[in-house]
Amino acid sequence: MNTWRVRFLYFLTSIAAVQNVTSLEEELTDSIFGNFLDPVKDLFEHKDEPSRNVVRFSLRKPSHPDDDLCYIISGEAETLSACNFSSTAKTFLVIHGWTLSGMFESWVSKLVTALYEREQTANVIVVDWLNSAQNHYVVAAQNTKAVGQEIAHFIDWIEEASNMPLDNMHLIGYSLGAHVAGFAGSHANNKVGRITGLDPAGPDFEGEHAHRRLSPDDAHFVDVLHTFTRGSLGLSIGIQQPVGHVDIYPNGGSYQPGCNLRGALEKSLTLAYLL
Numbered sequence: 001m002n003t004w005r006v007r008f009l010y011f012l013t014s015i016a017a018v019q020n021v022t023s024l025e026e027e028l029t030d031s032i033f034g035n036f037l038d039p040v041k042d043l044f045e046h047k048d049e050p051s052r053n054v055v056r057f058s059l060r061k062p063s064h065p066d067d068d069l070c071y072i073i074s075g076e077a078e079t080l081s082a083c084n085f086s087s088t089a090k091t092f093l094v095i096h097g098w099t100l101s102g103m104f105e106s107w108v109s110k111l112v113t114a115l116y117e118r119e120q121t122a123n124v125i126v127v128d129w130l131n132s133a134q135n136h137y138v139v140a141a142q143n144t145k146a147v148g149q150e151i152a153h154f155i156d157w158i159e160e161a162s163n164m165p166l167d168n169m170h171l172i173g174y175s176l177g178a179h180v181a182g183f184a185g186s187h188a189n190n191k192v193g194r195i196t197g198l199d200p201a202g203p204d205f206e207g208e209h210a211h212r213r214l215s216p217d218d219a220h221f222v223d224v225l226h227t228f229t230r231g232s233l234g235l236s237i238g239i240q241q242p243v244g245h246v247d248i249y250p251n252g253g254s255y256q257p258g259c260n261l262r263g264a265l266e267k268s269l270t271l272a273y274l275l
């Protein structure tokens with residue numbers, strides 16, 4: 001918006017104020033002014049509505065670990081039966097982390113398969129918060145709380161709608177998703193059985209108060225794997241402090257030789273670049 005146009009709009013509205021304008025002129029002014037304000041309104045609307053996070057819950061099938069075939073929708077009990085949700089089986093919520101691509105990483109379907117191999121009758125639900133996770137890291141990290149709260153609503157609803165005991169609920173979150181799981185657990189009305197944090201994210205969470213990150217308060221049992229806590233420039237991708245009842249640091253937690261080193265390096269480089 002250049003100053004000339006602002007002056008013109010000002011001129012136009014002052015004329016409208018002084019003169020007895022016809023409704024057509026009024027409409028014209030309104031629409032010009034409206035158009036002028038629209039992008040600004042958008043800006044404020046985005047800031048005022050942090051709850052714009054879209055969180056989806058896809059019940060994956062053992063035969064199609066990669067495909068989102070059936071979504072369970074909070075408040076719509078018929079989606080539970082439509083997706084063949086079993087209220088007596090274990091329920092896993094798999095929660096991804098920060099993303100640049102806006103797509104699920106390949107570990108998601110591998111984990112789905114692994115969980116079904118162990119628990120054939122389980123409900124393995126992949127939580128999709130890609131929309132809020134595909135952001136500048138700092139923004140995505142800030143979104144973890146609101147996303148966690150939405151998941152908490154989902155947990156409260158599914159507990160009531162299906163009568164499932166929350167002891168059967170196991171949240172598994174990777175990186176930022178580990179903190180999302182923490183917020184989900186702490187905001188749910190009743191405690192979930194277990195949260196597993198897979199290399200919970202460090203930046204913006206290290207040293208924070210327990211209620212602002214994954215902590216032992218968030219579930220009856222919180223177990224954590226720290227796999228990439230090797231710092232660079234004082235920054236560690238994975239959180240270094242213990243945040244669960246049990247914290248495991250394979251190879252000292254620093255890094256895992258030969259284990260997807262490229263992915264880890266790419267992540268650390270992008271993170272270093274974005275911060």
Ligand SMILES: *[C@@H]1O[C@H](CO)[C@@H](O)[C@H](O)[C@H]1NC(C)=O
Binds near residue numbers: 061083084
């Ligand atoms: C649910 O189970 C029925 C009966 O086994 C099957 O026909 C149907 O395709 C299943 N639905 C989904 C979404 O998997």
